[in-house]
Amino acid sequence: MEEFQIPAPSVAHQDQLDKHGYVVLSECIPEVVLEQLIREVEFLWEIEGELAGCEFKQEKNARRLANLVEKSRRFDQVVTHRDSLALVGHVLGTFKLSSLNARSANPMSASGQPLHCDGGYLPDKKGPKVANVVWCLDDFTLDNGTIRVIPGTHLAGKLPQDVLDHPEKQHPDEELIKAKAGSLIVMNAHLWHSGVKNRTHRPRRALHAYYCRRDQPQQQFQQALLSAETRQVAKGLLRYVLALEEAPLEGERQGASSVSGFLQ
Numbered sequence: 289m290e291e292f293q294i295p296a297p298s299v300a301h302q303d304q305l306d307k308h309g310y311v312v313l314s315e316c317i318p319e320v321v322l323e324q325l326i327r328e329v330e331f332l333w334e335i336e337g338e339l340a341g342c343e344f345k346q347e348k349n350a351r352r353l354a355n356l357v358e359k360s361r362r363f364d365q366v367v368t369h370r371d372s373l374a375l376v377g378h379v380l381g382t383f384k385l386s387s388l389n390a391r392s393a394n395p396m397s398a399s400g401q402p403l404h405c406d407g408g409y410l411p412d413k414k415g416p417k418v419a420n421v422v423w424c425l426d427d428f429t430l431d432n433g434t435i436r437v438i439p440g441t442h443l444a445g446k447l448p449q450d451v452l453d454h455p456e457k458q459h460p461d462e463e464l465i466k467a468k469a470g471s472l473i474v475m476n477a478h479l480w481h482s483g484v485k486n487r488t489h490r491p492r493r494a495l496h497a498y499y500c501r502r503d504q505p506q507q508q509f510q511q512a513l514l515s516a517e518t519r520q521v522a523k524g525l526l527r528y529v530l531a532l533e534e535a536p537l538e539g540e541r542q543g544a545s546s547v548s549g550f551l552q
């Protein structure tokens with residue numbers, strides 16, 4: 289990774305991630321890039337229709353897309369964004385992309401998600417296994433289906449579904465994240481979190497650049513899911529992040545894993 293010149297994250301951001309389990313990089317995506325990414329995901333939702341997201345999981349009350357590195361070269365910049373990689377590296381040490389998905393909380397959605405840890409994972413002896421970078425394509429507000437987090441729970445060593453009677457209900461310590469479109473939310477993905485109800489008449493869209501420690505299986509095994517053409521054009525940092533040169537780990541050969549934080 290050293291050869292790719294990833295900048296060191298600020299001490300304040302490292303502290304925030306260590307203590308609270310997430311940090312918001314405010315409005316760091318240029319508007320023109322944001323507009324292109326929004327056009328791209330809306331185009332994909334239109335052409336994929338009812339199948340959208342099916343390579344991994346579909347979800348009631350939300351539109352999803354999966355396997356996005358395959359679907360447009362515009363997403364290369366998302367999975368190789370250096371400031372977010374610096375923070376992901378702070379959480380995980382050496383890492384690779386686990387998957388790139390999109391999620392849009394439907395307008396006036398009837399329910400939010402239960403609190404969960406991504407992948408349903410707890411850290412192991414080596415530390416955290418997963419981190420997530422949420423690209424806010426729209427403003428995340430208190431009423432449009434933002435993400436709630438329970439700060440500090442990345443250190444709890446417990447999964448919310450094992451200790452809460454109702455992980456879908458409001459939690460006394462929850463914080464609703466407010467962020468402008470073009471912001472990135474970098475999370476230690478062991479943090480208890482979930483998307484909440486969208487009470488507005490507009491969708492709330494995001495990309496999820498999800499990373500795992502390099503010794504962990506990818507959620508969507510890129511060597512199986514990317515076409516020969518995509519694999520061939522992926523060079524340098526992108527190739528490294530996709531782990532295209534590595535022998536598959538146990539459980540990676542099939543393509544997409546069925547493991548998710550909460551989706552059945």
Ligand SMILES: O=C(O)CCC(=O)C(=O)O
Binds near residue numbers: 401
């Ligand atoms: O609302 C979001 O975009 C995040 C949702 C989430 O935590 C998930 O789908 O695992």
